[in-house]
Structures are given as C-alpha cells and as structure tokens.
Amino acid sequence: MRVITFGTFDVFHVGHLRILERARQMGTALIVGISTDELNYSKKGRKPYYDLSERIEIIRALRCVDTVFPEESLELKRYYIENYKANLLVMGDDWTGKFDALNDICKIIYLPRTPSISTTAVIEKIRKP
Ligand code: CTP
Numbered sequence: 001m002r003v004i005t006f007g008t009f010d011v012f013h014v015g016h017l018r019i020l021e022r023a024r025q026m027g028t029a030l031i032v033g034i035s036t037d038e039l040n041y042s043k044k045g046r047k048p049y050y051d052l053s054e055r056i057e058i059i060r061a062l063r064c065v066d067t068v069f070p071e072e073s074l075e076l077k078r079y080y081i082e083n084y085k086a087n088l089l090v091m092g093d094d095w096t097g098k099f100d101a102l103n104d105i106c107k108i109i110y111l112p113r114t115p116s117i118s119t120t121a122v123i124e125k126i127r128k129p
Contacts, residue, residue, distance in 0.1 A: 001027035004086035004106075006071050008035040010048040011122050012058050015114035022111055023090040024064035031084045032059055033071035043074070049123065081106050 005023050009016050009032075024030040034055050040048050048055065052070055060068045067084065077099060081089060086106055089099060093110045100108060 001088050002029045002031065002084070002086045003027035003088045003090055004031045004033065004081055004084055005090045006033040006035070006077070006080075007092075008040045008044070008048055008119070009055050009059055010040070010050055011119045012055075013117050013119065013122055015117045017062070018114050019090070019092055019111055020059075020062060021064045026090060026109070027088055029066040030064055031067040031069070031086055032065055033069055033080055034059060036070050036072050039071060039073060049119075078102060078105065 003023050003026055005019070007016070007019075020030065020032065034052065035043065035048075036052050037048055040046070050058075056068050056070070059065055069080070069084070071080065077089075080086075081102060082105060089102060089106050089108045091099060091108070091110050092113045094113060096110045102108060
C-alpha cells in the first residue's frame with residue numbers, strides 16, 4: 001500500500017511526527033505533499049515561518065518519509081494521488097469527510113490529531129511576553 005498525506009508542517013512539532021509515523025505504518029511507502037508558501041497563505045491567511053524549501057528539507061530527512069513534493073493547490077489532490085500511484089490517503093481528523101469524493105481512486109483514513117499542539121499554538125506560546 002502506497003500512502004499519501006498532505007500538510008504545511010511549519011515549525012515542525014510532535015503532532016506532525018506522530019501523524020507521519022502512523023501514516024507510514026499503514027503501508028509500504030509514504031509520500032508527503034507539502035503546501036507551498038502561497039497555498040498556506042490562501043488556506044490560513046499567513047506566511048509559514050519556515051519557507052517551502054526548509055520545510056521540504058526537514059520532512060525529507062525523516063525515516064518514515066519516502067517522497068516529498070510541493071502541493072501547489074488543494075484542487076489537485078486527485079492528480080497528485082494518481083501521479084504518485086497512492087492507494088491510501090491519510091489526513092488528520094480536522095479534515096474529516098472533506099476528501100471523501102476521492103474514494104473512487106483510493107482508500108481514505110482520517111486519523112485523530114495529537115491533542116493540545118499545533119503550529120499556531122507553538123508560535124503563540126513563544127511570542128507571549
Ligand atoms: N496534525 C496532527 N496533530 C496535531 C497537529 C497537526 O495530527 N496536533 C496533523 C494535521 O491533522 C495534518 C498534518 O498534521 O494532517 C499537518 O498539519 P498542519 O496543518 O501542517 O499543522 P498544524 O499544527 O495543524 O498547523 P496550524 O496551527 O498552522 O493550523
């Protein structure tokens with residue numbers, strides 16, 4: 001089973017690591033689409049702290065990750081899944097139901113997020129005086 005997942009993975013934290021490790025355990029290869037700076041801006045209204053090339057470098061270095069590529073648009077998921085020959089899409093449960101229309105080309109599993117941590121929370125905590 002070739003597994004694919006997507007995300008920004010800015011200011012890398014343990015919630016990111018856990019979903020990638022769990023995704024990898026569900027198959028034999030893990031492919032990760034990493035949001036471009038522009039896509040992140042359109043999704044979340046802010047520029048990532050680390051730019052795309054740095055985020056790619058970090059995710060690519062993980063033992064549980066086999067392939068990384070830039071995700072340019074949320075609308076291209078079907079193309080990416082077919083292009084990378086993935087048969088399982090894993091997403092965090094903040095996306096539950098959102099990608100069910102892709103179930104004609106792959107299986108879809110939404111995994112529970114790690115509680116009490118996010119990029120936004122880390123940035124806010126560090127910024128607090
Ligand atoms: N994720 C997770 N547990 C967390 C945070 C993120 O499992 N505590 C998962 C998300 O569900 C997603 C992937 O990690 O599948 C990438 O999430 P991303 O949006 O990049 O990270 P967040 O920490 O949620 O970022 P932000 O605060 O900017 O929304």
